[in-house]
Amino acid sequence: MTQSTETQQEATPQAKAGAVIIPVTLFEQNCTLIWCTASKKAVVIDPGGDAPKILRAIQQSDVKVEKIWLTHGHIDHVGGAAELRDELKVPIEGPHIDDKYLLDNVVSSGARFGMTGVRDFAPDRWLNEGDQVQIGALSFDILHCPGHSPGSVVFYSRELHFAHVGDVLFNGSVGRTDLPGGSHETLIKSITEKLLPLGDDISFVCGHGAGSTIGQERLTNPFLTGEM
Numbered sequence: 627m628t629q630s631t632e633t634q635q636e637a638t639p640q641a642k643a644g645a646v647i648i649p650v651t652l653f654e655q656n657c658t659l660i661w662c663t664a665s666k667k668a669v670v671i672d673p674g675g676d677a678p679k680i681l682r683a684i685q686q687s688d689v690k691v692e693k694i695w696l697t698h699g700h701i702d703h704v705g706g707a708a709e710l711r712d713e714l715k716v717p718i719e720g721p722h723i724d725d726k727y728l729l730d731n732v733v734s735s736g737a738r739f740g741m742t743g744v745r746d747f748a749p750d751r752w753l754n755e756g757d758q759v760q761i762g763a764l765s766f767d768i769l770h771c772p773g774h775s776p777g778s779v780v781f782y783s784r785e786l787h788f789a790h791v792g793d794v795l796f797n798g799s800v801g802r803t804d805l806p807g808g809s810h811e812t813l814i815k816s817i818t819e820k821l822l823p824l825g826d827d828i829s830f831v832c833g834h835g836a837g838s839t840i841g842q843e844r845l846t847n848p849f850l851t852g853e854m
């Protein structure tokens with residue numbers, strides 16, 4: 627997996643997958659385009675808004691988007707999902723159904739942040755613990771990781787040693803739990819029981835800011851080392 631922020635960088639030829647991060651919305655949310663190098667089939671994870679910017683990145687990467695995946699239902703992650711589904715004519719997969727109350731209220735959440743043109747919607751498929759999703763030759767396991775929101779999911783590829791963790795875990799921090807449906811205790815349980823066991827060599831992209839590895843966070847993240 628190669629990765630770049632803001633620049634449209636191609637995957638190295640031998641890599642099975644490529645990715646670019648497209649920061650969107652006033653929350654600088656890491657909308658992520660991931661593709662299978664062999665087939666050029668791609669997925670957009672968390673199109674939070676700024677659909678024209680996402681469409682430009684897709685075009686520049688010269689890939690064919692076949693799916694939209696959502697890590698959870700917060701406005702900065704889903705605000706552009708309905709628009710992009712219409713534009714690209716592809717299905718939306720995720721999050722877990724426990725975030726349905728958020729997807730039923732995208733318009734009212736958006737209004738709070740001055741985000742217009744967003745729509746309430748239902749995904750084409752809810753995701754559950756143990757499900758698998760595919761894009762081209764790439765396969766990702768679904769880990770249901772509640773705590774930041776009740777329906778948060780993580781997309782994990784064993785083969786790529788990679789996970790997209792949404793707002794569950796951050797570089798040096800963890801997801802906020804002060805929003806309705808949040809639980810810090812549940813979040814830490816999700817991280818310690820589902821993410822840390824994936825192994826220290828797993829690199830991850832998170833919903834905001836720079837990514838990291840499970841090993842780095844296990845050793846230095848104050849929320850995991852007991853300092854916070």
Ligand SMILES: [Zn+2]
Nearest residue numbers: 698700774793
């Ligand atoms: Zn969130």
Ligand SMILES: [Zn+2]
Nearest residue numbers: 700702793833
């Ligand atoms: Zn977020």
